[in-house]
Amino acid sequence: LALAYPAQLGFQDAASPVMEELLHFHDHALMIIFLISTAVLYIILMMICTTQTDKYILDSQEVEIIWTVLPAIILILIALPSLRILYLMDEVNDPHLTIKALGHQWYWTYEYTDYEGLEFDSYMVHTEDLLPGHFRLLDTDFRMVVPAESPIRMLISAEDVLHSWAVPSLGVKMDAVPGRLNQATFIASRLGIFYGQCSEICGANHSFMPIVVEATPLENFEDWTMTMLSE
Incomplete structure (x- = not known):
């Protein structure tokens, strides 16, 4: 289970290789910023405390x-790891499954392009309809189910206004632009349920467009697809 909790200061637990790289880069950049801030503070204190001037x-x-x-070296130390991660995020290498996510006001439509006829809408579950163990404003009536440890390609677009498909624990955030097809990839490195939300203000009910990704074993995913296709 991956979601934010009250008073959380850090990121959500990484559930994909890209998100793990992003967390490492965050720590790397934070260390450099801390060293720079310490050096600047030391220089300021020395200037305030010293009585000698020339x-x-x-x-x-x-x-x-x-x-x-020195600033050039610091920029290189920050830029090189970030360029590597940008390359990893854009790389699409033989995806096992392609899913098209279409944003609407205010729900998502998912189409599994490898399975003819497998398409459904995903709406937020209202508070009065929540089941025990479900989360307010985060759970949906239909989850996007994917096989764990498999490369997934997302094709993301919108039908009406600008949206953004984002699941923080998977390291995915991609704008859904009407008339344009954007692409993102991820690998769910562990089984679980991962929560996200539309991350672009898209109207009155923008806060009520949750995203739920469920990573299951391949056998369970195949059973789920057969069940969905038979309905």
Whole structure:
């Protein structure tokens, strides 16, 4: 089960290789920012506390070299890992399943393009209809079921206004733009239920467009597809 909880300060637990990489990059960038902030604070304190000044220094070649080369090195240390992750997020390598997600005001339509006729709408379950163990404003009447540990390709678009299909624990966030087909990929690295929401303001009921992805074993996924196709 992957969702945010009250007073949470960090990210949700990673449930895909890309999200694990994003968490590592976050820690890497945060460490660099902490070191920079510490150095700047130390310099400020030294300037405040010292009583020695030299008003006759007009330039310093050494200082200019340091404040040119050091920021360049820092930018490289931040840019190289981020470029690698961007490449991983855009890479589509032999997906086992392709699902089309179409945003509406205010629900999602899912179409499993590998299975003819497997298409359904996914609406938020209202509070009075919630079953025990379900979550208010997060659960849907139909979940998007996928096989775990399999590459999934998402084709994301919208029918009316701009939406955004986002599941934080899977490291996926892609705009759903009317008239345009965007692509995203993920691999659910463990079994579970992963919650997300529309992440682009799309009207009065924007807050009521949850996304629920359920990762199951391949055998259970095949049974689910047979059940959905027979209905």
